[in-house]
Amino acid sequence: xxxxxxxxxxxxxxxxxxxxxxxxxxxxxxxxxxxxxxxxxxxxxxxxxxxxxxxxxxxxxxxxxxxxxxxxxxxxxxxxxxxxxxxxxxxxxxxxxxxxxxxxxxxxxxxxxxxxxxxxxxxxxxxxxxxxxxxxxxxxxxxxxxxxxxxxxxxxxxxxxxxxxxxxxxxxxxxxxxxxxxxxx
Amino acid sequence: xxxxxxxxxxxxxxxxxxxxxxxxxxxxxxxxxxxxxxxxxxxxxxxxxxxxxxxxxxxxxxxxxxxxxxxxxxxxxxxxxxxxxxxxxxxxxxxxxxxxxxxxxxxxxxxxxxxxxxxxxxxxxxxxxxxxxxxxxxxxxxxxxxxxxxxxxxxxxxxxxxxxxxxxxxxxxxxxxxxxxxxxxxxxxxxxxxxxxxxxxxxxxxxxxxxxxxxxxxxxxxxxxxxxxxxxxxxxxxxxxxxxxxxxxxxxxxxxxxxxxxxxxxxxxxxxxxxxxxxxxxxxxxxxxxxxxxxxxxxxxxxxxxxxxxxxxxxxxxxxxxxxxxxxxxxxxxxxxxxxxxxxxxxxxxxxxxxxxxxxxxxxxxxxxxxxxxxxxxxxxxxxxxxxxxxxxxxxxxxxxxxxxxxxxxxxxxxxxxxxxxxxxxxxxxxxxxxxxxxxxxxxxxxxxxxxxxxxxxxxxxxxxxxxxxxxxxxxxxxxxxxxxxxxxxxxxxxxxxxxxxxxxxxxxxxxxxxxxxxxxxxxxxxxxxxxxxxxxxxxxxxxxxxxxxxxxxxxxxxxxxxxxxxxxxxxxxxx
Numbered sequence: 066x067x068x069x070x071x072x073x074x075x076x077x078x079x080x081x082x083x084x085x086x087x088x089x090x091x092x093x094x095x096x097x098x099x100x101x102x103x104x105x106x107x108x109x110x111x112x113x114x115x116x117x118x119x120x121x122x123x124x125x126x127x128x129x130x131x132x133x134x135x136x137x138x139x140x141x142x143x144x145x146x147x148x149x150x151x152x153x154x155x156x157x158x159x160x161x162x163x164x165x166x167x168x169x170x171x172x173x174x175x176x177x178x179x180x181x182x183x184x185x186x187x188x189x190x191x192x193x194x195x196x197x198x199x200x201x202x203x204x205x206x207x208x209x210x211x212x213x214x215x216x217x218x219x220x221x222x223x224x225x226x227x228x229x230x231x232x233x234x235x236x237x238x239x240x241x242x243x244x245x246x247x248x249x250x
Numbered sequence: 251x252x253x254x255x256x257x258x259x260x261x262x263x264x265x266x267x268x269x270x271x272x273x274x275x276x277x278x279x280x281x282x283x284x285x286x287x288x289x290x291x292x293x294x295x296x297x298x299x300x301x302x303x304x305x306x307x308x309x310x311x312x313x314x315x316x317x318x319x320x321x322x323x324x325x326x327x328x329x330x331x332x333x334x335x336x337x338x339x340x341x342x343x344x345x346x347x348x349x350x351x352x353x354x355x356x357x358x359x360x361x362x363x364x365x366x367x368x369x370x371x372x373x374x375x376x377x378x379x380x381x382x383x384x385x386x387x388x389x390x391x392x393x394x395x396x397x398x399x400x401x402x403x404x405x406x407x408x409x410x411x412x413x414x415x416x417x418x419x420x421x422x423x424x425x426x427x428x429x430x431x432x433x434x435x436x437x438x439x440x441x442x443x444x445x446x447x448x449x450x451x452x453x454x455x456x457x458x459x460x461x462x463x464x465x466x467x468x469x470x471x472x473x474x475x476x477x478x479x480x481x482x483x484x485x486x487x488x489x490x491x492x493x494x495x496x497x498x499x500x501x502x503x504x505x506x507x508x509x510x511x512x513x514x515x516x517x518x519x520x521x522x523x524x525x526x527x528x529x530x531x532x533x534x535x536x537x538x539x540x541x542x543x544x545x546x547x548x549x550x551x552x553x554x555x556x557x558x559x560x561x562x563x564x565x566x567x568x569x570x571x572x573x574x575x576x577x578x579x580x581x582x583x584x585x586x587x588x589x590x591x592x593x594x595x596x597x598x599x600x601x602x603x604x605x606x607x608x609x610x611x612x613x614x615x616x617x618x619x620x621x622x623x624x625x626x627x628x629x630x631x632x633x634x635x636x637x638x639x640x641x642x643x644x645x646x647x648x649x650x651x652x653x654x655x656x657x658x659x660x661x662x663x664x665x666x667x668x669x670x671x672x673x674x675x676x677x678x679x680x681x682x683x684x685x686x687x688x689x690x691x692x693x694x695x696x697x698x699x700x701x702x703x704x705x706x707x708x709x710x711x712x713x714x715x716x717x718x719x720x721x722x723x724x725x726x727x728x729x730x731x732x733x734x735x736x737x738x739x740x741x742x743x744x745x746x747x748x749x750x751x752x753x754x755x756x757x758x759x760x761x762x763x764x765x766x767x768x769x770x771x772x773x774x775x776x777x778x779x780x781x782x783x784x785x786x787x788x789x790x791x792x793x794x795x796x797x798x799x800x801x802x803x804x805x806x807x808x809x810x811x812x813x814x815x816x817x818x819x820x821x822x823x824x825x826x
Binding site for chain 1: 266267268269285288289290291294295369370373374377378379381393396397398424425426427428429430431432433434435554555556558559560
């Protein structure tokens with residue numbers, strides 16, 4: 066069973082690298098990763114799926130929370146959350162199987178997003194296990210090509226977001242006055 | 251009045267606001283505009299001889315002052331040379347800001363001359379790093395860098411600045427505040443946890459304090475002293491924490507761990523409450539983790555939440571700044587002080603009695619010989635001259651461990667070493683930084699002959715500024731710590747450890763314009779060290795010590811810390 070980490074991060078260059086670095090520097094693999102802007106365009110929501118035991122996961126989440134660009138990293142594995150994934154799938158469909166494919170697609174709640182004489186492009190969303198089944202079924206009709214989005218998740222609990230307040234900067238007086246010419250020359 | 255200024259000048263204005271009075275660095279192509287602005291700006295630039303040494307010097311400066319050290323390098327090779335220094339700073343939680351030049355913004359990613367992906371390379375060896383793409387962001391970024399470096403768990407922050415940002419002009423308005431919503435520093439400690447901790451402390455029969463670099467970083471020495479006195483608990487200081495509690499304090503045992511004292515390691519192994527303050531349960535301290543402090547409940551105070559439970563899961567964690575948390579603990583301890591003082595005093599007396607027995611069974615005593623200079627003897631003589639007051643900057647290896655065992659430090663900021671990373675070549679440049687920070691202090695740079703030869707170029711920096719550093723080379727003709735491991739764990743098959751052809755110290759020092767001397771007789775030791783200490787300028791003292799000494803006690807890798815090897819196993823194995 067895989068686990069889900071959800072992060073709210075500043076939308077800044079390098080932020081993704083820092084977060085994945087927490088995992089890669091320990092040799093841990095990422096099962097899936099999605100990232101996109103939130104309502105606030107300066108922030109992004111990231112969902113990372115990993116396979117780590119609880120201790121390692123807690124350590125990794127603490128390390129992520131330490132990153133300056135991370136506003137919040139939380140473990141959705143044990144908390145109430147909805148997780149979904151999308152799959153885009155192209156299946157070759159000859160005349161005799163076309164209607165059967167459409168019927169199966171309907172069972173899985175998939176939509177046809179493209180139709181041609183070669184076959185269909187289908188779009189399905191759901192829990193990852195459900196999508197696994199969908200892909201298996203479609204494979205039985207012939208060659209398929211699959212792109213999965215990776216999991217996205219939303220927590221069902223309102224977790225309070227703790228943010229650091231602004232800090233006044235230091236304002237030391239110059240230690241000595243500028244010289245006409247030389248201090249370092 | 252127009253406040254239009256160049257990015258280079260803007261950077262210097264921000265550094266001045268942060269209280270920076272000197273920068274260690276080496277200029278290069280893309281930092282030329284910065285150096286042009288530095289020419290008549292009242293911040294001193296100290297030209298070192300290798301960028302790695304700029305980062306080490308900044309750390310020596312930071313650790314001697316408790317403030318932030320600054321180093322500066324050009325793009326490409328300048329920046330990549332900083333890397334070891336940055337990793338050293340993150341391992342030892344030393345606040346430094348590294349400024350690097352980058353190629354012109356338009357050339358980034360084009361494999362331009364002296365281009366390297368500094369931002370990418372240094373991501374994992376800094377607490378945070380920046381690539382400045384817009385001159386208007388520069389002041390904000392610089393103040394953020396200093397704030398991040400100095401607060402929370404301190405560490406290195408790098409700011410990479412393209413040449414065109416230095417050159418372009420913009421209106422400068424001093425930044426009055428910064429906002430880092432994701433950078434949370436927990437300082438106070440949880441009130442309930444502090445109360446529970448105080449109760450556990452009074453309930454314990456055999457409490458033991460394990461204090462580290464966090465005490466020094468938070469300036470909590472006075473609070474630590476008050477705390478151990480109130481609780482009347484024995485205390486050890488880790489390699490990074492030496493000086494946190496005065497070495498002369500009666501509750502101070504010594505350093506624990508791989509080369510810690512018998513009493514320190516036995517105390518840790520037998521206590522029923524381990525009070526860990528600003529430490530990270532490093533493998534060099536804990537030995538085999540599963541056998542570490544097996545009878546103890548653990549209270550762990552640290553400002554970094556990710557340290558809690560990283561190696562040892564504490565029974566009671568407190569996330570907070572050591573100074574504030576200790577203050578609050580002392581207050582609650584006084585409130586909760588139990589009435590049955592006598593019973594507790596009896597238990598504590600028995601515990602102290604046991605500690606004293608361990609101290610007497612295997613005391614740390616420096617080896618002394620009348621025929622050759624023992625390195626321990628040399629270190630003990632430095633201790634005598636220092637009397638707990640000099641700054642001792644050490645390189646890495648056997649001499650570092652002997653220094654940690656035998657030199658007393660009665661205030662924080664006197665002992666400066668490369669702890670977590672163990673980077674040879676650290677000692678001399680860090681001593682340069684420390685002497686600039688504390689011109690009033692006697693500074694010893696205690697170096698092995700291996701580490702010294704990695705940092706010889708800095709003799710030039712020492713000499714050109716007339717820095718009165720006493721450079722003491724503990725010369726055993728080999729890479730001693732590696733040799734020790736080859737002797738003990740690789741059947742004495744010595745490979746790649748002999749350092750032949752050490753330069754003539756007198757001539758070497760003379761070549762750089764100061765005095766040097768080589769000694770090898772024990773009776774020369776005291777006079778020569780005193781001569782060095784009295785010398786108004788730099789002094790290089792090359793001490794040829796017994797080549798066969800090893801550091802004991804020693805906890806072999808994989809052993810529990812109470813399974814110490816206390817002395818040389820004889821006979822030394824014969825190589826197969």
